[in-house]
Amino acid sequence: xxxxxxxxxxxxxxxxxxxxxxxxxxxxxxxxxxxxxxxxxxxxxxxxxxxxxxxxxxxxxxxxxxxxxxxxxxxxxxxxxxxxxxxxxxxxxxxxxxxxxxxxxxxxxxxxxxxxxxxxxxxxxxxxxxxxxxxxxxxxxxxxxxxxxxxxxxxxxxxxxxxxxxxxxxxxxxxxxxxxxxxxxxxxxxxxxxxxxxxxxxxxxxxxxxxxxxxxxxxxxxxxxxxxxxxxxxxxxxxxxxxxxxxxxxxxxxxxxxxxxxxxxxxxxxxxxxxxxxxxxxxxxxxxxxxxxxxxxxxxxxxxxxxxxxxxxxxxxxxxxxxxxxxxxxxx
Amino acid sequence: xxxxxxxxxxxxxxxxxxxxxxxxxxxxxxxxxxxxxxxxxxxxxxxxxxxxxxxxxxxxxxxxxxxxxxxxxxxxxxxxxxxxxxxxxxxxxxxxxxxxxxxxxxxxxxxxxxxxxxxxxxxxxxxxxxxxxxxxxxxxxxxxxxxxxxxxxxxxxxxxxxxxxxxxxxxxxxxxxxxxxxxxxxxxxxxxxxxxxxxxxxxxxxxxxxxxxxxxxxxxxxxxxxxxxxxxxxxxxxxxxxxxxxxxxxxxxxxxxxxxxxxxxxxxxxxxxxxxxxxxxxxxxxxxxxxxxxxxxxxxxxxxxxxxxxxxxxxxxxxxxxxxxxxxxxxx
Numbered sequence: 001x002x003x004x005x006x007x008x009x010x011x012x013x014x015x016x017x018x019x020x021x022x023x024x025x026x027x028x029x030x031x032x033x034x035x036x037x038x039x040x041x042x043x044x045x046x047x048x049x050x051x052x053x054x055x056x057x058x059x060x061x062x063x064x065x066x067x068x069x070x071x072x073x074x075x076x077x078x079x080x081x082x083x084x085x086x087x088x089x090x091x092x093x094x095x096x097x098x099x100x101x102x103x104x105x106x107x108x109x110x111x112x113x114x115x116x117x118x119x120x121x122x123x124x125x126x127x128x129x130x131x132x133x134x135x136x137x138x139x140x141x142x143x144x145x146x147x148x149x150x151x152x153x154x155x156x157x158x159x160x161x162x163x164x165x166x167x168x169x170x171x172x173x174x175x176x177x178x179x180x181x182x183x184x185x186x187x188x189x190x191x192x193x194x195x196x197x198x199x200x201x202x203x204x205x206x207x208x209x210x211x212x213x214x215x216x217x218x219x220x221x222x223x224x225x226x227x228x229x230x231x232x233x234x235x236x237x238x239x240x241x242x243x244x245x246x247x248x249x250x251x252x253x254x255x256x257x258x259x260x261x262x263x264x265x266x267x268x269x270x271x272x273x274x275x276x277x278x279x280x281x282x283x284x285x286x287x288x289x290x291x292x293x294x295x296x297x298x299x300x301x302x303x304x305x306x307x308x309x310x311x312x313x314x315x316x317x318x319x320x321x322x323x324x325x326x327x328x329x330x331x332x
Numbered sequence: 333x334x335x336x337x338x339x340x341x342x343x344x345x346x347x348x349x350x351x352x353x354x355x356x357x358x359x360x361x362x363x364x365x366x367x368x369x370x371x372x373x374x375x376x377x378x379x380x381x382x383x384x385x386x387x388x389x390x391x392x393x394x395x396x397x398x399x400x401x402x403x404x405x406x407x408x409x410x411x412x413x414x415x416x417x418x419x420x421x422x423x424x425x426x427x428x429x430x431x432x433x434x435x436x437x438x439x440x441x442x443x444x445x446x447x448x449x450x451x452x453x454x455x456x457x458x459x460x461x462x463x464x465x466x467x468x469x470x471x472x473x474x475x476x477x478x479x480x481x482x483x484x485x486x487x488x489x490x491x492x493x494x495x496x497x498x499x500x501x502x503x504x505x506x507x508x509x510x511x512x513x514x515x516x517x518x519x520x521x522x523x524x525x526x527x528x529x530x531x532x533x534x535x536x537x538x539x540x541x542x543x544x545x546x547x548x549x550x551x552x553x554x555x556x557x558x559x560x561x562x563x564x565x566x567x568x569x570x571x572x573x574x575x576x577x578x579x580x581x582x583x584x585x586x587x588x589x590x591x592x593x594x595x596x597x598x599x600x601x602x603x604x605x606x607x608x609x610x611x612x613x614x615x616x617x618x619x620x621x622x623x624x625x626x627x628x629x630x631x632x633x634x635x636x637x638x639x640x641x642x643x644x645x646x647x648x649x650x651x652x653x654x655x656x657x658x659x660x661x662x663x664x
Binding site for chain 1: 377378380381448449452453455456457459460462463464465466468469471472473474475476480481483484485486487488489490491509510512513514611612626627628629630631632633634635636637638
């Protein structure tokens with residue numbers, strides 16, 4: 001953007017509490033010129049979790065990072081908050097929404113930043129399971145041997161199989177694009193289907209039928225009061241014998257004890273989880289020892305130079321904000 | 333097909349030396365009616381390797397399986413051989429081709445049977461590497477911790493990256509379809525480009541430039557005199573620093589010692605191999621301990637009920653043979 005007269009509005013004060021690397025920080029500083037950057041005394045530990053409160057935010061017009069709800073509510077000058085995660089649980093309350101609406105505070109998230117990586121991550125889970133990679137990478141055997149025949153027979157193809165996606169947002173839409181060459185039957189569950197999903201949709205009330213025939217059940221639900229333990233013992237029981245369950249949404253949306261039981265009983269063939277509740281799970285949690293349970297430590301959204309992508313996404317929205325255009329990834 | 337009058341030609345004798353499961357064998361027996369099935373005293377160990385010789389083949393018009401070259405050359409009645417693998421190294425000699433041409437012997441392989449599974453397998457490799465699954469599945473850490481930040485930064489997205497595919501046949505064509513939603517720059521190396529590949533092509537002579545910018549080099553070369561150690565120390569040296577090498581073709585096409593050195597030196601970021609030479613590699617082979625070297629035991633083509641798919645592919649070709657139509661997967 002530079003120091004030229006691209007911003008007709010008076011200079012803005014932008015507060016950022018994120019722990020970015022030096023290159024991303026420089027990109028941010030350069031990119032917001034001629035606006036002013038306000039930084040806290042101490043930055044957050046991660047772009048996904050709440051940052052320590054800092055009074056600098058009270059001077060800011062815009063905040064970019066993970067300020068606490070209390071701080072945002074007290075920061076009366078704020079006109080726009082962009083959070084650095086896709087999840088926005090702590091802001092997703094009637095009270096916060098009402099307060100934001102009353103003040104005209106816009107809230108955006110960074111879901112576009114994580115959508116590609118998240119969709120590729122769950123797709124990696126699906127293909128790794130289909131091709132039996134965890135077992136195959138450990139197996140040394142000769143062609144024609146019993147373990148070889150068993151492994152080849154246990155391997156499969158995604159092509160033509162059935163998928164249910166729980167929660168249809170940016171990540172699901174990207175995943176649907178990726179699955180197109182596999183000619184799968186895809187059903188997306190959405191509380192309020194719009195008709196523009198490009199795949200068949202069901203509401204939570206009509207989910208049981210779709211679960212009963214799906215080979216793959218992919219959970220991308222965010223954490224909110226309606227999603228708490230949505231994947232319940234009952235819904236796990238509605239899944240087809242031999243189905244595979246994936247979670248890249250939030251751990252709180254699953255009854256994890258019931259999931260471990262389904263795996264122990266051999267009802268589900270496997271579970272691939274990038275999120276759990278809590279993270280990491282305690283050492284003695286049954287999911288650690290459940291058969292065919294594969295867990296990555298909430299790395300689905302991660303990618304090289306994540307800080308850079310977050311900053312570019314913010315700068316893009318900053319330009320829109322200054323221009324008065326609708327912001328990308330608006331949530332409130 | 334059944335016993336109705338679908339076959340106007342006299343009954344044929346079909347020799348099959350494959351070790352199929354009972355269901356596939358029944359499918360074969362039912363499917364070839366009213367033709368006659370000839371079976372050997374001892375069947376082959378696997379659908380991918382040469383079967384013991386058996387004199388029953390000398391009575392046959394058609395052979396389906398893995399008979400040895402010597403046996404096929406002596407089986408003067410044979411008009412069509414369908415082999416149960418995609419690879420056909422031992423038949424791919426000037427001598428065999430000349431003998432087959434002189435006799436009017438048609439040879440087909442089963443590459444269509446394995447294409448989907450092979451393409452999904454190498455795609456699983458690509459995504460598992462991009463999302464750092466081998467490390468992520470072993471890592472228990474909290475959000476914001478040093479290993480977590482490192483793992484997220486090491487994770488990547490395939491979208492927009494560059495791919496070189498060595499060998500453009502059925503598997504490569506299917507892989508190209510699968511990669512379409514990832515908007516990658518794909519270059520296929522083919523000895524004689526036809527212009528209908530749908531991606532840019534290079535000949536072996538012009539490969540160096542493509543190798544120098546590719547993030548992913550995918551080897552699908554078959555085993556033949558021209559491909560022996562094609563991925564040489566020199567070509568490995570032409571690959572970009574940090575590139576990832578995949579092999580689902582044949583192990584003989586790679587200088588494995590040079591590959592191990594490239595990984596040891598950190599020039600290549602990773603290698604994912606489904607094939608090696610020999611299989612399995614000896615216990616003391618350097619690839620077993622090379623960093624970021626991931627090996628599956630030649631399971632890329634495997635899938636549930638592989639025998640059934642092989643038999644259906646054969647029956648489909650049998651119908652074409654009887655009808656006088658061109659056969660699918662013809663190689664000679």
